Amino acid sequence: MRRSRTLLSAILALVVWGVSSAALAEDAGKSGTFLLHPIGHVEKTGAATTIVLDERYEPGVLGMESGDKIWVLWWFDRNDTAEMRAILQVHPRGNPDNPLTGVFSTRSPVRPNLIALTRCTVLAVRGNVIEIDAIDAFPDTPVLDIKRAYEAER
Amino acid sequence: MRRSRTLLSAILALVVWGVSSAALAEDAGKSGTFLLHPIGHVEKTGAATTIVLDERYEPGVLGMESGDKIWVLWWFDRNDTAEMRAILQVHPRGNPDNPLTGVFSTRSPVRPNLIALTRCTVLAVRGNVIEIDAIDAFPDTPVLDIKRAYEAER
Numbered sequence: 001m002r003r004s005r006t007l008l009s010a011i012l013a014l015v016v017w018g019v020s021s022a023a024l025a026e027d028a029g030k031s032g033t034f035l036l037h038p039i040g041h042v043e044k045t046g047a048a049t050t051i052v053l054d055e056r057y058e059p060g061v062l063g064m065e066s067g068d069k070i071w072v073l074w075w076f077d078r079n080d081t082a083e084m085r086a087i088l089q090v091h092p093r094g095n096p097d098n099p100l101t102g103v104f105s106t107r108s109p110v111r112p113n114l115i116a117l118t119r120c121t122v123l124a125v126r127g128n129v130i131e132i133d134a135i136d137a138f139p140d141t142p143v144l145d146i147k148r149a150y151e152a153e154r
Numbered sequence: 155m156r157r158s159r160t161l162l163s164a165i166l167a168l169v170v171w172g173v174s175s176a177a178l179a180e181d182a183g184k185s186g187t188f189l190l191h192p193i194g195h196v197e198k199t200g201a202a203t204t205i206v207l208d209e210r211y212e213p214g215v216l217g218m219e220s221g222d223k224i225w226v227l228w229w230f231d232r233n234d235t236a237e238m239r240a241i242l243q244v245h246p247r248g249n250p251d252n253p254l255t256g257v258f259s260t261r262s263p264v265r266p267n268l269i270a271l272t273r274c275t276v277l278a279v280r281g282n283v284i285e286i287d288a289i290d291a292f293p294d295t296p297v298l299d300i301k302r303a304y305e306a307e308r
Binding site: 103 | 186187188189190191192193211213214215216217218222224225227229231234242243253254255256257258259260261265266267268269271273296298299300301302307
């Protein structure tokens with residue numbers, strides 16, 4: 001009897017968990033909340049700056065060559081708190097002499113969606129590792145996307 | 155007896171749900187899965203193209219003026235399926251004559267993280283509405299972020 005009751009509880013628990021998970025997933029779609037999965041991270045060793053892709057993403061660099069200009073999109077992961085993401089106005093460059101400005105009119109590292117954007121030059125591609133000239137991101141910063149950059153794009 | 159069993163089941167179900175929700179949230183942090191909340195959407199009416207921000211984000215445009223160059227980051231929402239996000243190589247511009255290329259070396263609208271990037275010129279700012287010159291996004295496309303763009307950035 002006790003065993004069947006425990007079993008019943010376990011089944012009910014699983015059903016409730018399943019229903020709430022499904023509701024969460026559906027809600028994510030409807031409310032337009034989107035999920036990002038990093039594709040790799042930044043490494044800095046000695047003079048070299050590299051983007052190390054997770055190995056499963058290595059096919060995504062086919063055709064990338066030394067000299068290519070790329071946009072690197074990365075995540076301001078050190079600012080990923082509800083408080084930081086609620087900030088909508090800043091003094092640019094943290095200088096109180098600069099007038100208060102909306103974050104969408106700046107490149108502030110605090111903003112509702114913590115996407116950072118840096119234009120880089122590819123120096124070499126070795127398997128899943130892309131060596132670049134430089135990037136204004138800390139080591140271990142999650143990288144979200146890489147895109148071809150064009151000269152006309154300015 | 156039946157009532158207490160039902161109660162027990164309900165409590166157990168809630169505990170399991172709570173634990174699994176907490177595990178999900180923690181997992182999101184550890185595995186580095188990040189959440190995006192759109193800040194607004196694209197509208198096209200007649201000749202005008204606008205970004206309509208959700209009203210709560212209006213403070214974020216303080217200081218934005220006609221003539222400013224901005225980066226608009228938006229979501230390729232029509233491609234938001236596991237299948238599309240798993241594509242890592244494409245024939246650029248959908249032309250089979252173009253050699254197969256890694257998505258990170260293209261501007262393909264299929265990629266693991268569906269962030270799109272367009273450089274725009276601000277024509278006017280009225281409250282939470284930013285009129286821009288043009289954007290290669292469909293009406294109602296979710297907008298993720300807006301950043302100041304610089305001439306030197308190329």
